[in-house]
Amino acid sequence: MKKYLYIFKYTFINELSYFSKVVFRVVSYFLHIFVFYNVWKYIYQDNNVIAGFSLNQMMWYLILAELFMMADSRVARKRPIEEIKSGSITYIMNKPYSYIGYVFTTYLAEGFIRLIVMVPVSLIFGILFVGPLQDFNIKFIGFMIISFIIGYSLNGLIQILISLFAFFMEDATPMHWLYNKIVLIFGVFFPIDMMPHALQGILKYTPAYVVSYGPTKLAVDFDLMNAIKILGAQSIYLIIVLILVNFIYRRGVKKLNVNGG
Amino acid sequence: MAVIEVKKLCKTFKIKEKEKGLKGSIKSIIKPKYKTKKAVNNISFEVEKGEVLAFIGPNGAGKSTTIKMLTGILFPDKGSINILGYNPIKDRKKLSYEISSVIGQKEQLWLHLTPYDNFKFIGTMYDIPDKIVDKKIQEFIDVFDLSDFINTPVRGLSLGQRIRCEIVAALINEPKILFLDEPTIGLDPVVKENIRTLIKRLNKEYKTTIFLTSHDISDIEKLCKRVIVVNDGTIVMDTTMEDLKYHYLNKKIIDVKMSEEVNLDDEDGITILKDKGYSLKIEVDTTKKNIKDVLNLLNQDHIIDINISNVPLEDIISSIYKKGKK
Numbered sequence: 049m050k051k052y053l054y055i056f057k058y059t060f061i062n063e064l065s066y067f068s069k070v071v072f073r074v075v076s077y078f079l080h081i082f083v084f085y086n087v088w089k090y091i092y093q094d095n096n097v098i099a100g101f102s103l104n105q106m107m108w109y110l111i112l113a114e115l116f117m118m119a120d121s122r123v124a125r126k127r128p129i130e131e132i133k134s135g136s137i138t139y140i141m142n143k144p145y146s147y148i149g150y151v152f153t154t155y156l157a158e159g160f161i162r163l164i165v166m167v168p169v170s171l172i173f174g175i176l177f178v179g180p181l182q183d184f185n186i187k188f189i190g191f192m193i194i195s196f197i198i199g200y201s202l203n204g205l206i207q208i209l210i211s212l213f214a215f216f217m218e219d220a221t222p223m224h225w226l227y228n229k230i231v232l233i234f235g236v237f238f239p240i241d242m243m244p245h246a247l248q249g250i251l252k253y254t255p256a257y258v259v260s261y262g263p264t265k266l267a268v269d270f271d272l273m274n275a276i277k278i279l280g281a282q283s284i285y286l287i288i289v290l291i292l293v294n295f296i297y298r299r300g301v302k303k304l305n306v307n308g309g
Numbered sequence: 310m311a312v313i314e315v316k317k318l319c320k321t322f323k324i325k326e327k328e329k330g331l332k333g334s335i336k337s338i339i340k341p342k343y344k345t346k347k348a349v350n351n352i353s354f355e356v357e358k359g360e361v362l363a364f365i366g367p368n369g370a371g372k373s374t375t376i377k378m379l380t381g382i383l384f385p386d387k388g389s390i391n392i393l394g395y396n397p398i399k400d401r402k403k404l405s406y407e408i409s410s411v412i413g414q415k416e417q418l419w420l421h422l423t424p425y426d427n428f429k430f431i432g433t434m435y436d437i438p439d440k441i442v443d444k445k446i447q448e449f450i451d452v453f454d455l456s457d458f459i460n461t462p463v464r465g466l467s468l469g470q471r472i473r474c475e476i477v478a479a480l481i482n483e484p485k486i487l488f489l490d491e492p493t494i495g496l497d498p499v500v501k502e503n504i505r506t507l508i509k510r511l512n513k514e515y516k517t518t519i520f521l522t523s524h525d526i527s528d529i530e531k532l533c534k535r536v537i538v539v540n541d542g543t544i545v546m547d548t549t550m551e552d553l554k555y556h557y558l559n560k561k562i563i564d565v566k567m568s569e570e571v572n573l574d575d576e577d578g579i580t581i582l583k584d585k586g587y588s589l590k591i592e593v594d595t596t597k598k599n600i601k602d603v604l605n606l607l608n609q610d611h612i613i614d615i616n617i618s619n620v621p622l623e624d625i626i627s628s629i630y631k632k633g634k635k
Contacts, residue, residue, distance in 0.1 A: 065421040
């Protein structure tokens, strides 16, 4: 465990060199929220509630879900693919730590540095623009934080899993594109509740539900039964993804074909 | 005592083949074709503790593939490997504490961290207590003269300083065997010499076994006592440096540009490879003729430019290979 804390620590130090990138992310975040604020305001002109969300809840849903996407580090989707393709994975594989653990910890550390800046900024921005989140109950915040941490971790692990397919295919990038769009559309821009009823049933089995929709829904509209359901789904997803990552990595390493120096 | 034992090692790669043009590209999607290449073909050798071994061969000979199998990165198809009593495939993690590798072109250090932070990080990865890592870093700073740049982020170091740090980083876990794959590639002669001194010193002071691949004959000449030559995945020669020097490294190439035309003919120990009147390319067999004697044959006052070099490694290997075939 100490090793991974060190990887976290040194990634954090390393990432401080790229701190200006965080500032640009904040600007980009504001632009997204501003555009959607105006779109939703227009849509809500004739309605107080849409799919169970008031304008206040819908905007806070977007602020929190978008925050989550902005904190997403590219390391989980880029590094394994690049390292498998170039063969440089071989120089990390024979070190006394887990390659998956190394990439995942780097992903967490890069996300952490972004969240340190973006969480306070987004909360202040939300309160000033939209006003405080209605019906927010601080006593349930523990559920929300745990669900966000699992969701963020799952996002990284699923992206690592997709990247590991580079062991078997020329390019795993299209799979990332598909995953990213599913999460973005059904987990960030439009809550699953807004989709047709038949589609909602299917979407609750997709990563969008456990990665982004679930944790954000708990934050804007907390319900204990719903919390148990979401945390349960996240736990099942976590176990399955961990097993798959481990399995695919072991198979991939055996198949690794790095010709020459 | 042998620290590396390799028996009948084989590795075959499956390489995708594509016909030319658009038609070929579409065909390769529908019905991909593969060809197999024997990268390592039935090689066996042993390396003794404290030995500095050169494992040389032309590009594509199977050197790096062998190193990758020895360090547990690639799975062999056949044969057995024993490194310090471990099977690299089954005991990769345990073995990683006992060995290290430096790959010339690959950066293993974190660019935005200082060498000091990098060394501390690596020490933790190898479960070495902080106090011992600090002591070791201080020792390396003194022995390998790192004090001027120990606190400069790696991205700000010159290539030579970076390679020095890469090698020192590989020593943090006190490896019993150090695999060096082209450690001096792309370096200028002064830096190359510094790196060679460092390698010599770590072999002398820490009794580290060195497994070296290089295309630079000078690296091999100055560092190694034993040489294994590979070509097409097989061992062509396993001999001492002295033997290789006596039989194959006794030739030098002189490229000379003169201000006046020279008339020089072949004689015992001298072969004229190219004669363009004002510029000559001469091969000298140093067992028969001294370089100084050859220079005396030329009018030294009329020399504009001169370059004396070793025969390229590829040429030496192909001559060894040809002899082997005979």
